Amino acid sequence: MTRLTLEAIDRDEALLEAVAELHGTTRAGFLRTAALGSAAMLSTLMAPPAATAKVTDVAILNFGLRFERLQATFYTQADELGTIARMSDAKQQWARTLGAHERAHVRIIKQVLGPKAGRRPSFDFGEDNATDAAFTRTAVAMEDLTVALLTGIVPEVQDRRLTAALLGLLTVEARHAAWARHIVGSTPAPAAFDEPMTLAAVRGAVARTRFIVRQPKMTAHRRPRFTG
Amino acid sequence: MRPVAALGLTLLGAVAAVTAAAATVDSTGTVAPVAVGALPLPPTPAFTPGTPRPLGSVRHLSHWAPVRRATIARSAPDDAAPAVAALATTTPEGTRNAVAVLAVRQDGHGATWLHVRLPVLPNGATGWVRRRALGGLETVDTRLEVDLARLRLTLYREGRAVLRAPVGVGRDSRPTPRGEFYIRNQLTRYRSAAYGPVAFGTSARSSTATGWPAGGFVGIHGTDRSDLVPGRVSHGCIRMRNPDVVELAKRLPVGTPLTIH
Numbered sequence: 294m295t296r297l298t299l300e301a302i303d304r305d306e307a308l309l310e311a312v313a314e315l316h317g318t319t320r321a322g323f324l325r326t327a328a329l330g331s332a333a334m335l336s337t338l339m340a341p342p343a344a345t346a347k348v349t350d351v352a353i354l355n356f357g358l359r360f361e362r363l364q365a366t367f368y369t370q371a372d373e374l375g376t377i378a379r380m381s382d383a384k385q386q387w388a389r390t391l392g393a394h395e396r397a398h399v400r401i402i403k404q405v406l407g408p409k410a411g412r413r414p415s416f417d418f419g420e421d422n423a424t425d426a427a428f429t430r431t432a433v434a435m436e437d438l439t440v441a442l443l444t445g446i447v448p449e450v451q452d453r454r455l456t457a458a459l460l461g462l463l464t465v466e467a468r469h470a471a472w473a474r475h476i477v478g479s480t481p482a483p484a485a486f487d488e489p490m491t492l493a494a495v496r497g498a499v500a501r502t503r504f505i506v507r508q509p510k511m512t513a514h515r516r517p518r519f520t521g
Numbered sequence: 522m523r524p525v526a527a528l529g530l531t532l533l534g535a536v537a538a539v540t541a542a543a544a545t546v547d548s549t550g551t552v553a554p555v556a557v558g559a560l561p562l563p564p565t566p567a568f569t570p571g572t573p574r575p576l577g578s579v580r581h582l583s584h585w586a587p588v589r590r591a592t593i594a595r596s597a598p599d600d601a602a603p604a605v606a607a608l609a610t611t612t613p614e615g616t617r618n619a620v621a622v623l624a625v626r627q628d629g630h631g632a633t634w635l636h637v638r639l640p641v642l643p644n645g646a647t648g649w650v651r652r653r654a655l656g657g658l659e660t661v662d663t664r665l666e667v668d669l670a671r672l673r674l675t676l677y678r679e680g681r682a683v684l685r686a687p688v689g690v691g692r693d694s695r696p697t698p699r700g701e702f703y704i705r706n707q708l709t710r711y712r713s714a715a716y717g718p719v720a721f722g723t724s725a726r727s728s729t730a731t732g733w734p735a736g737g738f739v740g741i742h743g744t745d746r747s748d749l750v751p752g753r754v755s756h757g758c759i760r761m762r763n764p765d766v767v768e769l770a771k772r773l774p775v776g777t778p779l780t781i782h
Binding site (some may be wrong): 417486506509510512513 | 587614706714733740
């Protein structure tokens with residue numbers, strides 16, 4: 294019988310990435326091929342995390358970068374594909390402004406992280422940015438999610454200067470969320486308090502969208518068989 | 522305690538703390554406000570976001586997408602339209618198959634279709650495929666041009682030439698096809714001096730070498746006979762001197778549109 298491993302069920306590696314963040318890459322590497330439910334896997338998961346397990350500012354910023362890249366690509370592609378051009382004037386202004394802001398967020402977080410910035414992942418939005426209705430629905434959900442994410446992770450940041458800067462990001466994202474809700478005729482501020490989401494919860498929400506996908510294999514080491 | 526209630530209490534506590542810190546009470550019970558200047562300064566932000574820039578010109582951008590599911594390309598964005606070609610998920614080289622994306626449209630049922638350039642004969646063929654058969658769209662700002670008369674290759678980035686190199690092209694009996702194509706994959710670390718250190722697969726196919734293994738696709742690659750470049754020496758492929766093809770590989774992403782004229 295073929296043994297079921299974490300690698301087999303975790304095709305976009307979201308779980309392994311979370312394990313690596315909490316337990317370090319060595320343990321994640323071991324768990325990759327360990328059989329699910331095996332004694333070895335259970336004992337490794339139950340062991341206390343290494344001393345370095347604390348989520349660092351760099352890890353938090355990199356997750357923020359990944360999420361901002363997701364948003365920036367979503368808006369940029371919709372613009373390039375002509376989806377935004379087919380919208381009403383008010384919606385065009387909204388969508389283009391949000392796209393410009395998200396691209397600015399990516400640029401600035403990349404600058405702050407410098408060489409520690411993670412690689413750009415591949416994204417697949419399917420039909421979700423191809424039509425006005427799908428784009429709008431996804432944008433509203435994404436902006437609400439961003440606010441919940443930032444509300445949850447900002448208190449985790451150790452560097453006070455970064456905290457202040459991220460609060461500046463959070464307030465802008467909150468304005469985006471309110472604007473998005475206004476665009477669809479929904480209440481811009483539906484509740485007196487926003488519930489913060491943990492990093493793990495947002496990671497799960499992002500993984501469920503399936504927007505972040507494995508990089509397609511476009512290179513190989515085979516001998517060419519072109520016409521020569 | 523519910524999280525919202527806890528947050529509310531925290532906020533009330535914070536307000537009380539700030540009020541206490543910003544005021545003093547004298548012996549008569551009168552509250553005297555403390556000068557704002559006495560409060561600690563807020564932390565300096567680590568960065569200040571600049572003015573957002575709108576999306577620039579898309580004139581030099583092109584899109585491509587990997588083929589996620591085997592599908593049929595059709596002559597119109599309609600499931601009932603005649604088939605143009607079948608698209609597999611992988612190439613003969615074992616990489617993910619890819620198509621250049623030219624346009625997007627919705628059909629009467631709300632399904633999204635993409636107009637794509639196909640890696641099939643006759644060269645230049647296009648068709649419509651369901652969006653869901655393709656993976657994530659990728660964007661490139663590069664464009665490659667091969668001039669068969671001048672035996673020259675030019676790579677453009679955002680409309681500016683960034684690399685020029687001499688090339689060897691097909692001899693008269695095995696001509697390199699003309700038209701609009703795209704870069705389909707990249708091969709490296711193989712053992713074949715005849716193809717040099719790097720080879721790029723294109724969507725172009727030789728119309729005379731149809732019996733060639735793997736379908737007679739035209740590649741752009743290095744060579745062990747750099748003395749024959751430039752020239753009309755190949756079976757249809759575009760040959761480059763090895764240092765030139767290595768330079769090209771640093772700048773040429775998969776999906777780049779290719780014009781051969």
